[in-house]
Amino acid sequence: MQRFALIAVPYAWLLALFLVPFVIVFKISLSDIALAIPPYTPTLDEGFGPFFAALDFENFAFLASDDLYWKAYISSLRIALISTILTLLVGYPIAYAMARAPEEWRPTLMMLVILPFWTSFLIRVYAWMGILSQEGFLNQFLLWTGLISAPLTILNTTTAVYIGIIYTYVPFMILPIFSALDRLDGSLIEAAEDLGCSRFQAFWLVTIPLSKNGIVAGSFLVFIPALGEFVIPSLLGGSGTLMIGKVLWEEFFNNRDWPVASAVAVILLLILIIPIILFQRNQQRQAEADA
Amino acid sequence: MNQTVFAPWDDPAEKPLIRFENVTKRFGEFVAIDDLTLDIFEKEFFALLGPSGCGKTTMMRMLAGFETPTEGRIELAGQDIAPVPPNKRAVNMMFQSYALFPHLSVYENIAFGLRRGDMPKNDIDDRVGEMLKLTRLEKFARRKPHQISGGQRQRVALARSLAKAPKLLLLDEPLGALDAKLRQATQFELMDIQEKTGTTFVIVTHDQEEAMTVASRVAVMDEGRVMQVATPERIYEAPSSVYVADFIGDVNIVGGSTKPAGAGQYHVHWAEGQAPFMAASDRAFSDGQACHLAVRPEKIAISAERPSDAENAVQGTVLDIAYLGNLSTYHVELPGGQIIKAQTANTQRISRRSFTWEDPVWVSWTATAGVLLEQ
Numbered sequence: 001m002q003r004f005a006l007i008a009v010p011y012a013w014l015l016a017l018f019l020v021p022f023v024i025v026f027k028i029s030l031s032d033i034a035l036a037i038p039p040y041t042p043t044l045d046e047g048f049g050p051f052f053a054a055l056d057f058e059n060f061a062f063l064a065s066d067d068l069y070w071k072a073y074i075s076s077l078r079i080a081l082i083s084t085i086l087t088l089l090v091g092y093p094i095a096y097a098m099a100r101a102p103e104e105w106r107p108t109l110m111m112l113v114i115l116p117f118w119t120s121f122l123i124r125v126y127a128w129m130g131i132l133s134q135e136g137f138l139n140q141f142l143l144w145t146g147l148i149s150a151p152l153t154i155l156n157t158t159t160a161v162y163i164g165i166i167y168t169y170v171p172f173m174i175l176p177i178f179s180a181l182d183r184l185d186g187s188l189i190e191a192a193e194d195l196g197c198s199r200f201q202a203f204w205l206v207t208i209p210l211s212k213n214g215i216v217a218g219s220f221l222v223f224i225p226a227l228g229e230f231v232i233p234s235l236l237g238g239s240g241t242l243m244i245g246k247v248l249w250e251e252f253f254n255n256r257d258w259p260v261a262s263a264v265a266v267i268l269l270l271i272l273i274i275p276i277i278l279f280q281r282n283q284q285r286q287a288e289a290d291a
Numbered sequence: 292m293n294q295t296v297f298a299p300w301d302d303p304a305e306k307p308l309i310r311f312e313n314v315t316k317r318f319g320e321f322v323a324i325d326d327l328t329l330d331i332f333e334k335e336f337f338a339l340l341g342p343s344g345c346g347k348t349t350m351m352r353m354l355a356g357f358e359t360p361t362e363g364r365i366e367l368a369g370q371d372i373a374p375v376p377p378n379k380r381a382v383n384m385m386f387q388s389y390a391l392f393p394h395l396s397v398y399e400n401i402a403f404g405l406r407r408g409d410m411p412k413n414d415i416d417d418r419v420g421e422m423l424k425l426t427r428l429e430k431f432a433r434r435k436p437h438q439i440s441g442g443q444r445q446r447v448a449l450a451r452s453l454a455k456a457p458k459l460l461l462l463d464e465p466l467g468a469l470d471a472k473l474r475q476a477t478q479f480e481l482m483d484i485q486e487k488t489g490t491t492f493v494i495v496t497h498d499q500e501e502a503m504t505v506a507s508r509v510a511v512m513d514e515g516r517v518m519q520v521a522t523p524e525r526i527y528e529a530p531s532s533v534y535v536a537d538f539i540g541d542v543n544i545v546g547g548s549t550k551p552a553g554a555g556q557y558h559v560h561w562a563e564g565q566a567p568f569m570a571a572s573d574r575a576f577s578d579g580q581a582c583h584l585a586v587r588p589e590k591i592a593i594s595a596e597r598p599s600d601a602e603n604a605v606q607g608t609v610l611d612i613a614y615l616g617n618l619s620t621y622h623v624e625l626p627g628g629q630i631i632k633a634q635t636a637n638t639q640r641i642s643r644r645s646f647t648w649e650d651p652v653w654v655s656w657t658a659t660a661g662v663l664l665e666q
Contacts, residue, residue, distance in 0.1 A: 190357055191390035193377045195404030195455070205403075209394045289393075289437075 022269070029262035030055040040258050059263035068247070069264065073271065075242040079158065079233075080226040083165040087222045088215065090166055091173030095214075096207075098174070099181035110178075113171050125164055125235050132160050132236065156238030164232035169225065173218035180214030181207070213286040220279035227275075228268055244268055297507060298522075299332040306369065308333045308459065308491055309354065314363035316349055316515075323349040324360070325515035336485050336492045338502035340538075341512035347495045351461050354493065355384045368458065378407075383457040387464040389448035391436040397447050398423070398432040404455045422450040425484060442473050449481075453488060462494040466501060478504045499539050503527070511535045527587075533664050536585040541620075543591070543631050545584045549576040549663070557663060559584050562627040569602045572663035586661040591633040593621055593646065594653050601655035607631065609650045621646065623654050 031040040032054070042054040063069045098109045116124060131137045132155040139151040154160050184207065192202035208215075230245030237243070244264065251261035299305040307330035316324040323346045331337045339347040352358045353365060356377030364371050372380060383404070391400050401422050405415045423429045426446040431439050436447065445465065452460055465481070466474045482505050485492050496502050502509050503523040510520045511534075518538075519531045530536035533544055545568070547561035557576055558567035561584070570584055597604055610630065611622035621633045633654050646652055 185388065185390065187386045187388050187390040188392060190355075190377070191384070191386055191392075192403070194355055194382075194384045195451070196378045196407030198378060201407070206392060210392075212394075 025262045025265055027055070028258050029059055029260075029266050030057065031259045032058070033257050033259050038258070039256055059259050060267075062260060063263055063267065069244075069267075072242045072244045072247045073267070076227050076229075076244040077271075079161060079165075079241075079243060080223050080229075083162050083169075083226050084219050084223040086162060087166045087170050087173045088219060091170045091218060092177055092215070094170070095174045095177035095181055098178050099184070106182075113174050116171070121168065122231065125168070125231055128160070128164055128167065128236060129155060132163065155236060156240075158237060158241050160236035161233050161241050161243075164236045165222075165226050165229060168232065169222040172221040176217040176221065177211055177214040180211040184210055213282060213289070216282045217279065217286070220275055220282070224272055224275055224279070227272060297334070299335070300330070300508065305332060307331060307366075308335075308368055309493075310364075310366040311350075312364045312366070314353070314360045314365060316346075316353065316358060317361045322515050324353075326363070327515070327517055329510065329517055329520065331491065331493060333491055334489055336482065336494070336505055336507045338506035338509045339493065339495045339512060340499060340502040340509050341497065342538075343497060345512040346515040347512050348463060351384070351463055351493065351495050354459065355382055355461055356380050381458040382461065383452040383455055383459075384461040385448050385452040385463065385465050387467060389436075389444050389468075391444060391447055391451070393436055395435075396432065397428060397434050397436070397439065400436065400447055401451045401454050403451065408455075418454060422454050425453070425487070426450040441468055442477065445469060445477065449484070453484070453490065456488075457490065459491045459493065462492060464496055465494065466496075466498075474501070481505055503539070511538055513538075529662060530585065530664070532666055533583050533585065536662065536664065541588050541632060541634075543586045543588060545586075545629060545631075547582060547584065549580050549582050550578055551576070556658065557582075559663070562625075562629065565605070565626065568661070569658040570661050570663045571659045574663065574665070576663065576665075580665075583664045583666075584661045585664055586631075586656055588620060588632040588634040589618075589636075590660040591631060591654050591656045593623070593633040593635060594655065595645070595650075597653050598655050602658045603660075604653050604655040605631075606651060606653050609646050609648055609652055612646075612648065621652070623652060625654075 028040055031042065033039060034041040042051045044051055046054075094113075098106060098113075101109055129136075133139075134151045134153065134155070136155070138154065139148075142148045143151065154163075188206050188210070189202050192206045193199070197205060228245045228248075229243060230249050233241045233243040233246050234249065237246075248261055248264045248268070251257050251264060255261075309329075309331040311327050311329040314324055314327045315322065325346075327346075327350070339350060341347050349358060353360055354367075354372075356372070356375065359373055365373065367380070367382070392403065395403065398419055401419045402415055405418055410418070419432075420429075423432055426449060428443065428446055428450060431443060431447075436444055439447070445468070449462075449465070462481075466477055469477060478501060481492075485505075494502070494505060503526075506523060508520060508522055509526050511518045511526065513534055519526060519535045521529070521531075526535065526539055530539065536542045537544065545559070545561045547559040547568075550558040550560065550567065552558045552569070555571055555573065557570050557572055559570050559582060560567045568584060576582055592598065592601070597606070605625055607623040607625040609621055610624045613620040613622075616637070618634050618636055621635070623631045623633060625631060631654050
């Protein structure tokens with residue numbers, strides 16, 4: 001009985017906070033737009049028979065027919081993938097330096113990585129607008145050093161979106177890689193050097209493979225939220241940056257077309273299920289390797 | 292019996308493989324190695340023995356190239372090795388933790404060093420096969436390190452460090468993680484492999500029994516200095532200081548002062564009103580010089596009556612008896628409080644012990660049984 005209660009808690013949590021909302025969203029995606037509150041039909045007021053009869057996959061067919069949507073999905077996938085790789089390139093050296101830092105420094109460094117979370121995410125993204133705009137700090141600094149003669153256009157481009165995503169998600173990359181590198185036995189590197197490896201070879205043949213689980217975990221932790229990211233592209237990206245999160249927002253709030261927006265959300269979730277499953281499998285493998 | 296004894300250290304013409312020349316290593320204020328000079332010869336099985344923190348691991352790490360001496364010079368085959376990085380030295384090391392690569396199979400672990408050179412693929416395969424055979428690991432070639440036992444992992448580590456046929460193999464507490472039974476078997480295996488491959492082995496250990504078993508010579512270290520370098524027999528039977536005598540095995544140390552009594556013979560006055568002990572010594576002692584007489588417990592006999600022919604005999608009472616199965620050690624308290632340990636072999640299954648607590652007994656030993664030490 002007690003065991004059942006223990007298992008019931010997480011399942012009840014999942015049911016209430018994931019499955020029920022998903023069923024509601026899925027139901028809306030099968031509905032039709034209506035000028036009413038709520039802005040779709042049918043509702044359960046009409047009785048079960050007509051309710052189920054009125055549901056159809058019309059919205060999904062519409063998504064397939066309009067190339068805006070699949071272009072947005074493809075573009076989101078590309079941006080998420082590229083920013084994951086860039087975040088890895090930025091995050092790995094930081095995690096490596098942290099793991100090699102003297103023991104007494106590590107908690108402080110860890111603190112510095114987590115520190116940005118203490119401020120609102122929105123405010124931090126707005127701060128980037130101040131840095132990246134035409135008259136922003138970055139342009140002023142570059143003009144002052146004489147590296148450029150005219151201000152660069154960074155804000156409202158895809159570059160700004162990459163910067164925003166890397167900045168926001170790099171802690172999610174650093175932490176799992178750091179934990180993998182922190183556990184790495186230093187004598188393995190010495191053994192590799194003893195057996196004839198140069199420093200770089202030892203890094204490539206021992207350090208990288210042994211931090212693979214951290215790299216995979218960090219990459220998914222960046223890729224999954226970046227794919228559906230809405231705040232960063234809408235604040236830092238211009239009209240040229242097409243991301244599915246932004247499309248979703250516009251369908252919901254600008255067009256008030258809840259059924260199409262829900263269909264977009266359902267497809268996004270289906271796309272995300274693949275990397276989420278891969279992520280779970282990686283975590284499980286790691287847990288088995290540690291056991 | 293005209294067998295040549297392996298003793299290159301006695302031959303002045305022999306060139307050492309490794310030469311430590313006035314090597315000092317400091318970590319900040321801490322002196323890990325203090326002005327150390329030492330020669331190690333080819334094909335030797337050399338043991339660095341000492342308590343933890345005595346500098347033995349630092350010496351090994353300097354040979355491997357992970358540390359550089361603060362002062363002095365280390366030569367390998369006549370060449371100063373200070374500027375040579377670890378990956379360019381013909382020296383391989385077997386790590387205390389084994390440091391096997393967890394993501395590689397046993398085979399790949401052994402092949403790891405070979406793949407770093409320009410060895411053809413077939414030769415690598417042959418060499419790994421040879422190593423697997425030497426260490427009896429053929430069946431486990433495809434396994435990952437976490438899928439084999441501790442003893443097998445130890446053999447993989449050994450095979451991996453031997454694969455490149457190094458001039459010098461360093462073993463850092465190689466048997467520390469094994470249980471007592473397996474450790475003993477592995478000691479003989481190590482000696483066997485050392486003999487087969489003809490590689491010079493330097494082993495670091497804090498286990499004196501291990502050092503005595505495997506090594507051709509033992510260096511006893513303390514606080515960054517070598518206290519004595521000699522064969523296991525000489526370390527045991529002719530220690531050069533009280534520290535070495537006390538560190539290796541069990542020993543009785545009696546403090547006193549000497550009085551010469553003929554050629555190489557001395558009286559040791561050890562207590563007021565007691566007859567002096569007789570001791571033979573090659574080292575010269577002056578009249579009244581402070582000294583320590585070191586006698587191993589197994590060289591001391593215990594009896595109920597005074598033995599007629601003993602050169603040293605003294606009466607005491609049994610204070611404690613330690614029964615070890617094969618041996619029994621008696622702690623005998625002499626007049627004045629000095630305690631002497633005497634050991635007897637239990638050659639027969641005992642139904643009745645000859646002595647028990649509080650019994651008056653005689654302990655006796657010959658003049659040559661003990662070693663006279665200055666310090």
